Amino acid sequence: MTNLETKQELTREYRDIKYILTSNMRAKLLLALYEIPKNLDELRKELTKPSATILHGLKELETINLVKKAQKCYELTSNGYLLTTNMVKLIENWYALSKNEIFWDNHDLSDIPEEIIKNIYLLKDAEYINSTTSDLSIAFNKYINLISNSTELQMILPIYSENHFKHIISLLNEDKLKKIEIIITTEIYRSIETNETFRKELLNSKKVNVIIINKPVTIFLTQSKEFMSLTLFFKDGHYDDSQILIAHDENAKKWAISLWEFYSGERNNDNRP
Incomplete structure (x- = not known):
């Protein structure tokens, strides 16, 4: 991969991460679905938000292929899982640095x-x-x-x-x-x-x-x-x-x-x- 391609890839990655982190709901939904799929009722109880707000966030994540609906549950796509893994690492890195x-x-x-x-x-x-x-x-x-x-x-x-x-x-x-x-x-x-x-x-x-x-x-x-x-x-x-x-x-x-x-x-x- 050339330097230009690397920069373009990093730019796209930054844009995706920024899109997630600038929305509290989008980030929380990814984290909530990180370990196991959940239905709307489970997400509503965990996030203490109304169904309309959660469904709007899920629709946004589905649009960019980070979340998908399987029967009555929502789960991360492969891309969603990889991005959320990196997001978790970023949060934990920040915590480790801030703590000490x-x-x-x-x-x-x-x-x-x-x-x-x-x-x-x-x-x-x-x-x-x-x-x-x-x-x-x-x-x-x-x-x-x-x-x-x-x-x-x-x-x-x-x-x-x-x-x-x-x-x-x-x-x-x-x-x-x-x-x-x-x-x-x-x-x-x-x-x-x-x-x-x-x-x-x-x-x-x-x-x-x-x-x-x-x-x-x-x-x-x-x-x-x-x-x-x-x-x-x-x-x-x-x-x-x-x-x-x-x-x-x-x-x-x-x-x-x-x-x-x-x-x-x-x-x-x-x-x-």
Whole structure:
């Protein structure tokens, strides 16, 4: 598809979405029919609107092939289902961003791939935790508590942090942590090599798999079977350890896995500098 065709397709898509979202009734009807077909009486009870208003909205949606009538029930067409799915995703994305607006607005998102950003709605149940001026370690302590109760971890670590390394080594030595995979840059790898303890306990440990990527990254992601967490950098390039997103639900862990897999695919061929 050429750029011109893509723009024309996007224009048509925008026109359709605008047509739906500018009408409260049209949008509500699509959402009401999203899971199962319903008859007029069911729609009237759910939407608390008179039959004439609902029938007018249904007629408009039938005209553009988004809804069809099957016997006494109304249901979404294939086009209607696809458009409503995207509408639901848009609403959930908006909710996820609005719920944790401070976190997303304050940070650099440029290293989160576009396709993964589009699925930010998967983090709609994530909890935002912020340290305070009276206790700067709230976010960090919450994070340490989470990894202390996990037996396996996958981590994108964008900083050289002795505090994090010491806690990881402690968990490994206590045999609480059975396996950890860490994505780091070449620069961080070389810094670890210069520290005898870190080199021995991390780089030479059979429980630790180090994946090296060439370019710096502004994402600190940790995931396990139990949770996922995300911290980011400020837009001025400084790492922010005071704010963290944490989630335990399957949708959030699915989002974290996609981000992990993207960066694990960026590894050096030799996996060593």
